Amino acid sequence: MHDIVHDFALFLSDGECLAIEVNSGDDDLFINSSNKNVRHLMLKVNKEVPFPMSICSVKSLRSLVIKYSHSLSSDVYLKLCELTYLRALKFTANFYDQEVMEIPKEIGKLIHLRYLDFGRQNITKLPESLCELYNLHTLDIDGSMVSELPCGIEKLVNLRCLKNTTSSLLYIPKGIEKLTGLQTLSEFVVSGGGDDDSKACSLEGIKNLNNLEGSLQIRGLGNVTNVSEGKMKEALKNKKYITDLKLQFDKGTKDVARGSVYWKGFEEGDSCEDYEVVLEALQPPPELERLSIKYYAGRTFPSTWKASLTKLKSLFLESCVNCKNLHALGELPSLEGLCIGWMRNVKKVDNEFWGIESGASSSSSSSALFPKLKTLELWGLGEWEEWTYENTKKGEKEEHIRFMPCLATLEIIDCYRLKALADSLLQRTTLKKLEICGCPILKKRYEGGRGFEKFDPNPVFRGAMTFLVLLMSDMRNQVIGDWLSV
16 A cells, blocks of 8 residues: 555656655766656665766756765765755764765855755754755754854844754854744754853843744853843743743853863862852743753752743653752642652651642642642652651641642662651552662562551452562663552
8 A cells, every 4th residue: 555655646746846865876867858847756766876966967956865974075066055045954874984075165055945854864063054055944953063053143033943952062153042933943052161261152142033843952050150140031931932941051162172161060169159149030931831850059949930831741850969958849839740860868758848748739638749740750869768658737726738639650760878758648549550669678678568558448440450560770661560450
C-alpha cells in the first residue's frame, strides 16, 4: 500500500519532486535533461562520493535537502549559493563525521530563502551577510557549534522561528529585541560580560517579544549582577503564549584554546542572596504549565511566585545546591508532577521541609499542600538520611493537613544514605507505584519485602493498587518485590 501511495504522489508531482542517492561510481545524475524541472530535491551523498555539482545549474529548485556522510568542501557551499530561487535549504549529516563547516558570505544572495537549517552541523560562525535574507522565516542552528549570532540580526524582519538550543552561544545580540514578530526562540543566553557585553541583549531587552510561544530556555542567569526589579519583571510576565520555561543559573566562559564554551554552576564565594533577588524579580508568564530550574543557589524559593503559577502542572528542580526547603511550592493549585534532584544540602525531609510544621504555609483545614500532585520523584539527594511526616500542623491549635492527597507514583533514586521510608505517606489509597533504585540502605532494610507487612491492607486497594519496588544499588532492572493487592 505504501508503494502505491508513493507512486501516486510522484505521478501527481509530475517530476517536480525527486529523491536521489549518490553512490560510488555513479555518473553525475543531473546531466539528464529530464531533471531540469525538479523543484523539490532530497539528495543523499554517501561516504567518499563527490558531490554532484551539476545540481547547482538547476535554477528551478525551490527546496533542497542534502544528506551527506562526510565533510563538504567550501567550493560546494559556494556553488550552492548560485541557486538564488531556493525557498528552503537543509543540511543533514553526522556531526562527528564533519570538519568545521564555513558558511560563505555569498549566502546573502539567496534572498528568497524562507527556511534555513544548519541544525547539528559543525558550524562555529554565521556570516553577517546572512542578515540580508530578509524573507527568512525559520533559522535552525540547534545542536551546532555557533558561538555568536550575526550582530545585524534585526534586519531579519520576517523571522518567526529561531531554533538555537546549543551550549556554544555566549550571548544573544541586541538586535533580537526588535524582532517583535518572533514566535519561537529556543534559548536566550545572558552575557557573562567582557568583550561581548556591548553587543549583548540584556534579559530585560526581550520584554517586547510577546508573541513568543511554546518553550523558552534562559541560560546564564548566574551572570546577572545588576538587578533592576521593575525591568526584570517586564521580561517574562506578558508572554502569555509561553507554557514551558527552563531557567538555568549557570555561567558561561569561553575556552579560547579549545574554541568552546564551558558552563559552570554555583561556586564557593557566590552570594546566595543574588540568586534569590534574580529569581524573585523574574515574574513568570501567566499561562505557564511546565517549569524547570537548574543550578539555582538561593536558600529558598520566592513566595511571590505562587500567585503567578496557578496553572503550573510540572516542576523540575535540579542542582539547587543551597536550598533546604520548599515552603512556597506546596500551595500551587494545579501542580501534578514534582521532580527534585541533586539538592546536596537536604539531610531531612519532614514537615519543616515542606512548610507544614513552621507555619510557612497558609493552608487551612479545608485545603491541602500539593493538592493535585500525582507524581513525586526524588533522586540524587546524596545527604538525605531521614524522612518523617505528620499530618498535623502545630500552632495555637493542631489542625489536620491533607498532604499530597492525590499522590499515585513515588520514585526515589540514588539516595544512598536514606534509612527508611515515611510510613504515613505510603499508607494511602491513591498510591499505585513505588520505585526505589540505587538506595543500598533501603535495600538492606526492606530486602525480600521485609517491613512492608505493616502497611494496612485496606480493601480499597484491591484490584487497583500495585507496589513495584526496585531495591538495588547498581542494577535498575532487577525487580526485588512485586506486591499486588487482590
